[in-house]
Each structure stands twice: as C-alpha cells, then as structure tokens.
Amino acid sequence: MVLVRMRNTKGCNSIDIEKKIKRGNALRHASAWRGSRGFVTLLLVVLSVGCITTWMYVASQDSDITETLVGQGEVVSPHPRIYAVLCSTDYENYKRYPGCTPQKCGRAITDSVVTREEAQVLRRLADRGLALAGSEGGVSILDLHSGALSMGTQFVNIYRYFGDQIKDVFTQKDFELYRINSTEAKTQHDEYWHPHIDKVTYGSFDYTSLLYLSDYGSDFSGGRFVFIDQNGNRTVEPRAGRVSFFSSGSENLHRVEKVTWGTRYAITVSFTCDPEYAISDPSLP
Numbered sequence: 001m002v003l004v005r006m007r008n009t010k011g012c013n014s015i016d017i018e019k020k021i022k023r024g025n026a027l028r029h030a031s032a033w034r035g036s037r038g039f040v041t042l043l044l045v046v047l048s049v050g051c052i053t054t055w056m057y058v059a060s061q062d063s064d065i066t067e068t069l070v071g072q073g074e075v076v077s078p079h080p081r082i083y084a085v086l087c088s089t090d091y092e093n094y095k096r097y098p099g100c101t102p103q104k105c106g107r108a109i110t111d112s113v114v115t116r117e118e119a120q121v122l123r124r125l126a127d128r129g130l131a132l133a134g135s136e137g138g139v140s141i142l143d144l145h146s147g148a149l150s151m152g153t154q155f156v157n158i159y160r161y162f163g164d165q166i167k168d169v170f171t172q173k174d175f176e177l178y179r180i181n182s183t184e185a186k187t188q189h190d191e192y193w194h195p196h197i198d199k200v201t202y203g204s205f206d207y208t209s210l211l212y213l214s215d216y217g218s219d220f221s222g223g224r225f226v227f228i229d230q231n232g233n234r235t236v237e238p239r240a241g242r243v244s245f246f247s248s249g250s251e252n253l254h255r256v257e258k259v260t261w262g263t264r265y266a267i268t269v270s271f272t273c274d275p276e277y278a279i280s281d282p283s284l285p
Contacts, residue, residue, distance in 0.1 A: 065224075065226070065233055065234075065235050066229075066231070066232025066233050066234060067232065067233075067234045067235075068234070068235050068236075068237065069081070069083065069107075069109060069227075069234050069235065069236050070109045070236050070237060070242075071237050072215055072216040072217050072237040072238065072239050074239075075111050076109050076110050076111045076112070076242075077110065077111045077112035078112050079110075079112075080108045080109060080110035080112075081108060081109045081110070082106060082107075082108040083106055083107050083108065083234075084104065084105070084106040085105050085106050085107065085229075085247075085251045085252065086105065086251060087102055087103065087104065087105035087247065087249060087251055088105070088199075088249040088250040088251040090197070090199045090200065090249035090250050091199070091206070091249060094203070094274070095274065097273040097274065100206065100273035101206060101273050102206060102207070102247045102249070105246075105247035105249065105251045105252070106246065106247060107227060107244070107245070107246035107247075107252055108244070108245055108246070109236055109242065109243070109244050109245075110242070110243050111239065111241060111242050111243075113211075113241075113243045114211055114241045114243060115241055116240045116241040118241065119211070119212070119213045119240040119241040120213075120240065122211070122213055122267065123213040123214065123240070123265050126142070126213065126265055126267075128169050129142050129144075129149070129158075129169055130142055130149075130150075132149060132158065132162065132169065133149050133150060133151035133152075133156065134150055134151070135150035135151075135152070135153070135183075136152050136153055136183070137153065137183060137184065138183030138184065138259070141155075142158075145279050147159040147160070149161075193255055193256055193257060193258050194255060195228050195253055195254065195255040196253070196254070196255065197248075197249065197250045197252070197253050197254075198248035198249075198252075198270065199248040199249045199250065200250065202248075202270070204272040204274055204277035205248035205270050205271070205272060206247070206248055206271055206272055206273045207245065207246070207247060207248055207270070207271040208245065208246055208247075208248045208252075208268070208269075208270050208271075209243060209244065209245035209246075209268070209269045209270070209271070210225065210243065210244045210245070210266050210267070210268055210269075211241075211242070211243050211266065211267040211269065212238035212239060212240060212241070212242045212243075212244075212265070212266050213240055213241075213265035213266060213267065214238065214240055214262075214263065214264055214265040214266075215238065215239055215240050216237040216238045216239065216264075217237070219240075219262050219263065219264070219265075220259050220260075220261060220262030220263055220264045221259070221260045221261050221262060222257045222258050222259045222260040222261075223238065223256060223257055223258075223259040223264040224236065224237050224238070224256070224257045225238065225244060225254065225256055226254060226255050226256070226257060227246075227252060227253070227254050228253045228254060228255065229253075235257075238264065238266065248270070
C-alpha cells in the first residue's frame with residue numbers, strides 16, 4: 001500500500017499570501033479606476049471649458065444682433081421689404097421742404113432695383129478706379145463727384161493727380177464707392193464700425209441708400225450693416241445688387257461690423273432736400 005501525503009496548500013502562510021494577493025489586486029483595480037476616473041474627469045472638464053468658451057465666443061459675436069431683417073440668401077423681389085420707424089426730431093433743426101423732408105421715416109431693402117450682373121459691372125468699375133491707389137487702413141474710398149481717392153493715409157484728387165489718364169478709367173457715374181477689407185485702421189476714415197447718424201454727421205442728408213456689390217459670407221465675413229435700436233439691433237446682410245435705403249435721422253442710428261476677411265464693396269448714394277447742397281454730375285477734364 002502506498003501512502004501518499006497530500007500537503008494542505010491553504011495553511012497559515014498560504015492564507016496570508018492569498019490575502020495579500022487579493023488586497024494587491026483590489027488596490028491595482030482601485031488605482032486603475034482612479035486613474036481612469038481622473039482622466040475622464042479631466043476630459044469632461046476640458047470639454048466643458050471648450051463648450052463654454054465656444055458658446056461665449058458665439059454669444060459675443062451675435063449678442064448685439066437681435067434680428068436679421070434680410071439674410072444674404074434671401075431674395076427680396078419684386079416688392080421691397082419696408083420697416084416703419086418713428087421720425088426723430090433731427091429734421092426740426094433744419095429748413096423743412098414740403099413734399100421732400102421726411103414726415104414718415106423708416107428703412108427698406110430690395111433686390112429688384114439692380115441686378116447681380118449690373119452689380120458685377122459696377123464692381124469691376126470700382127476695382128479699376130481703386131486700383132489707382134488705395135488706403136493703408138483697410139477702407140478705400142472713391143468719390144467721383146469731388147474726385148477724392150484714398151491714397152495711403154490721405155486723399156488725392158483724381159482729376160488733378162491723374163489728369164487725362166482718368167478718362168481711360170471712369171465714365172460719368174454719380175456714385176461714391178467704398179471698398180472695405182480687414183486691414184488694420186490707420187486713420188479715423190478707416191474706422192467705419194463706429195455708430196453714427198447721417199443727418200448729424202452731414203447735416204444735408206435726408207435719405208441714405210447703399211448698393212452692395214459683394215456677398216456676405218462668400219466674398220467677405222463680418223461687414224453686416226447694423227441698425228441700432230433701443231430694443232435691440234437689426235442687421236442687413238449684404239448681397240450683390242441689394243439696395244438698402246432709409247431716412248437719415250437718428251431714428252436710423254447705424255454702424256457696419258468689422259470685416260474679418262475678404263473685401264466688402266458698397267456704393268453709398270445720399271439724397272438732400274436742400275437745393276443749396278445739390279451736386280451736379282461729375283465731369284471729366
């Protein structure tokens with residue numbers, strides 16, 4: 001008979017060792033969980049901060065825009081979109097002209113006065129004229145009536161400065177051309193984003209209109225036209241061929257957003273009721 005002695009592997013030392021192994025495994029699992037939990041927590045914090053930062057940025061970008069009157073993708077035709085506002089008292093400080101001085105005030109937008117093809121022709125004209133010089137501060141201005149053209153940080157008279165060469169560039173057009181890009185402002189003329197009132201700034205203005213020659217969102221970013229009202233701000237998104245027009249008093253306090261990229265083209269046409277301020281069409285030398 002063969003006697004075989006089977007040794008009990010769960011003696012006192014074996015039990016202690018097993019406990020230590022179990023305790024070690026538990027500690028490793030706990031440590032791994034704490035590490036994983038710490039990573040997850042950190043990730044959640046980073047995501048939260050990122051979301052909050054993004055939200056704050058978006059909110060800061062749009063916080064002053066209460067309503068978009070007309071978006072770039074809309075087509076306002078054949079009838080204009082009209083918004084009535086109460087007239088300010090600005091017109092009382094000037095001689096009134098019955099049948100002309102605003103008695104009812106407002107703002108309006110239409111896409112049926114100038115076609116996009118015609119706007120492209122005008123933009124090419126603007127490019128030819130503004131190519132003669134240009135501002136160092138982002139806003140280049142060309143006024144065919146006075147002949148004023150941005151050159152560096154100053155203005156020159158195109159009719160005197162370029163002489164007969166100007167006949168190869170311009171025709172008889174009654175427009176003031178603006179080209180705005182994202183270049184840092186150099187002079188006060190470049191700081192187009194400040195709120196202002198045309199009637200207060202120019203006095204003779206009774207009505208103001210803008211003809212856009214480029215598209216918001218594809219040709220440039222920023223650069224939206226913003227009406228500043230007591231109960232919120234309302235914007236017009238430029239579209240090539242779009243005309244925006246409004247009475248010039250403080251009922252239509254406004255500004256233009258800073259252009260962040262690209263180039264914004266617009267023509268400003270102002271109207272006065274005072275014959276003393278009437279301007280004849282420009283004539284080439």
